[in-house]
Amino acid sequence: MSYNRPPTPGIALKQIPALIPAGSVLQVLDSNISSTTELGVVQVGNGLQITPQGVLSVTGSSYDCCFMKVYLTSKDYTATDEDCYIGVIGQDKDDDSKEGSITITLPKGITGKVYTVKNQDNGNVKVQGSAGQKIDTSTSKTLGSQASVTVVFDSTRWNIIN
Numbered sequence: 001m002s003y004n005r006p007p008t009p010g011i012a013l014k015q016i017p018a019l020i021p022a023g024s025v026l027q028v029l030d031s032n033i034s035s036t037t038e039l040g041v042v043q044v045g046n047g048l049q050i051t052p053q054g055v056l057s058v059t060g061s062s063y064d065c066c067f068m069k070v071y072l073t074s075k076d077y078t079a080t081d082e083d084c085y086i087g088v089i090g091q092d093k094d095d096d097s098k099e100g101s102i103t104i105t106l107p108k109g110i111t112g113k114v115y116t117v118k119n120q121d122n123g124n125v126k127v128q129g130s131a132g133q134k135i136d137t138s139t140s141k142t143l144g145s146q147a148s149v150t151v152v153f154d155s156t157r158w159n160i161i162n
Contacts, residue, residue: 016056019103023122032151033132041151065083068084068085069082069083069084069085070084070085070086070087071083071085071086071087072086072087072088072089072120073086073088073089073102073104074088074089074090074091074102075102076102076103076105077103077104077105078104078107078130079104079105079107079115080107081107081110081113083115084114084115084116085115085117085118086104086115086116086117086118087117087118087120088102088104088117088119088120088121088125088143089120090116090121091121091122091123092125097153099116101123101124101125101126102123102124102126103125103126103127103128104117104124104125104126104127104128105128105129105130106128106129106130106133106135106151106158107125107130107132108130108131108133109129109153109155109157109158110153111153111154111155112152112153113139113152113153114150114151114152114161115150115151116148116149116150116152117143117148117149118143118147118148119143119144119145119146119147119148120143120146121145123145124142124143124144125142125143125144125147126140126141126142126143127140127141127143127149127151128140128141129157129158133153133156133157133158134157134158135149135151135157135158135159135160136158136159136160141160149162
């Protein structure tokens, strides 16, 4: 849908009828959404708004598409469903049994879930699935210094996408 803002400040957006696709319903927005003394906002459906300047935008925390949950660790870690990026920032110097290696375990997969794991330090980081789920065709993926892997779950296994 296309809209045209009249040049007069404080007047609402107007739909351009010539650009309406076949089968669409004409909606005329002709009420004021701002004035010279007060700005207003028109709510357009769930999670959308049109600002007085005529900008259509997404609202609500569930639409924060440009931010991802970051978790930094220096120990073995099992990812949560909320995690998106897991950075290994150092080796746990107090745990001699690890010998410079940390294991990041992906949780039981949810179709479409994406994780990025990065070794931000020296040593190795082992990334593995849980409940017998594989990463591509392997049980695990080892990341060297500064290496990363991004995986997505396809309902049967984790697939490397970078």
